[in-house]
Amino acid sequence: MDKETLIQAEKVLRAARLKGMKIATAESCTGGLIAAALTEIAGSSDVVDRGFVTYSNAAKQQMLGVSARSLTEFGAVSEATAKEMAYGALANSRADIAVSVTGIAGPSGATKSKPVGTVWFGLAEQGSAPIVAHMVFENSDRSEVRSKTVKHALSMILNALDV
C-alpha cells in the first residue's frame, strides 16, 4: 500500500470518527483494496463496518440488490450499477456512508465506449442525495487503475465528510 493512500485512509478515518460515522465499501474492480487501505490503519475498527467485494454480477445482485435490468441494460460498469451498489452497501450494513466502485481494470474487458481505465463511482449517505462520478484513468496498467481508483474513492468519502 503506497504512502499517499495510507495518509488519505487515515484522514478518512479521522473525519468519520469526528462525525461518529461508520463506513462501508462496495468494490468490484478494486477487489477489496479500498477496505484493505482503510483497515491498514490501526484502530480502524471503530469506523469500518464492512466491505462487499462483489466481483461477479451475481454477487452484485445478491449482496447489494443491484437490479438485473441495470446490469443488462447499462452493464456492470455504469452509473446505474455504481449508484445501486452504493445504495445497497448502505442498506445492507450499519454504515452511515458507503462508497462503491465498478470499472475496467484491464487488460481485457474494454469496449468501444468503455476503454480500460473506465471507472464509475457511487457515494451514498444516510439522508443525502447520492453522488456519482466517472473517471477514465488513461495509460494505466491494471495495478495503476486499481490504485488510482482507491485514491479517488477515498477522496470522495473525504469530500462528502466536508473535510
Next chain:
Amino acid sequence: MDKETLIQAEKVLRAARLKGMKIATAESCTGGLIAAALTEIAGSSDVVDRGFVTYSNAAKQQMLGVSARSLTEFGAVSEATAKEMAYGALANSRADIAVSVTGIAGPSGATKSKPVGTVWFGLAEQGSAPIVAHMVFENSDRSEVRSKTVKHALSMILNALDV
C-alpha cells in the same frame, strides 16, 4: 502487493480454474487483502466470485451467519468463529471453496491468551470436512501480520486444491 503473494495468487487461480472451481473469501483482520491479491491478477473474474469483509461482529453475524454464541463464548478471534465464517461464505455465495481469516493484527486488541499476531483460519469446501488452522505471527507489526495472513490463507486454498 509483494511479488511472492502475487505468484501465489496466480497459482491459486490456475489451480481453481483447472478444477472449474470458484472462490469466496471471508476476511476480518486482513480487511479485503486476500480478495485484493486474487483480483490483482488479470482474468481472475472467472474464479473469484465474491468477498466478505466482515470487520465488525455485526457484519460477521449478518453477512456470514456467525452465531452470537461463538462470538461471546469464544470471541471473534477463535476456531469457532473462523469455521462459521468459512461456512457462511460458502453458503452465501456461488463459490465451491471459501477461506476465512480472523485475527489480531495489532498493535492493540491483544489479550493474555491471544497475543498480537494470533490468527485463526477456516477453509470450507463443498462436500469436504472443514479445515481450521491457527497461527501466531510473532515479532510482526500490523502490516506484517496482515501480509503473512494473506500468504497463509492462499497456501491453504492451494493445499485444498491438491496442488
